Amino acid sequence: MFSAQLTCSECQWRTVCGEEQVAKRLRKLGLLRRAAEPPVEMLQELLISHGSQLKCDQCEAVGLAVSDPAVDEFDEAGDWQQAILCEVCRKPISEERLEFMPKATRCVKCQSAEDRGEVEEEFDYCPKCGSLMELRTSRGGGITRYKLFCTGSPSCRV
Template sequence: MLRKVLECRRCGYRTVCGRDDLVARLRIVGQLRRDKDPDESIVEALLAEYTPLMTCPGCKEVGLKANDADDEWDDDGDWQAAVLCEICRQPIDPERLEFLPETKRCTECQHKSETGTLPDEDPEFCSRCGALVELRVSRGSGITRYKRFCTGGCRGV
């Protein structure tokens, strides 16, 4: 089972992350966009390279350090990994998880989703280069039309 301790050198922030949380943090820095279920070896290799690009949630300093989780974390019976919201990446309240153990969203994001105020949840990526794809108004007269454009500049979609 893959578990790492992420630490901030500046403020002393420290958290233990499981495989799913590590994958989510790698996606935030632009990795594993297309791979839904990456191997642990790939996650570890990317983690070694991209933790210096991760932002500390405590002090907002860029540059975390990843270490193997010590056995002391395994012996602690009260240890429980925080489940992060899939939208805002903030911890979901333990009371909500106790009532809805399979939930993936915090109360606020779930409310925004139900009321329709949540922005588009699933970004689209270019099949050629992997950059974000955005919708733009096409130029021309008549009916307004939209086209998909790659933000990476490869002209593929």
């Protein structure tokens, strides 16, 4: 199981991301196509080489530091690291949950929603270039007025 800790140098925000979360962040940058399960080695390499392009979820600053959460388990004083935030709602995961499940990346509420099958917002990606798709209005009327447009290069006409 692959995981990475992302830390913002501006506001000191940090989170631990698993394979799925890393893939989502890389897709937002347009670095991954919509492959169901990209190889772990590819995720690691892309995260290391493009971590400086990732945005902080809290302050929107660009440039997150990427590290291994196992290495950063203790801070300089020997205390436990700051609270680990839920990857979905960004609220701290309770100490009891982390004690029971040390590798947990979601709080009880968000994990329960996932277990019940409640889906969080999914992004659409261009089948041609892999960039994010954006819902815009077109010249048509009615329901056909709304269409998905590629946010990638202008030459991509999907």
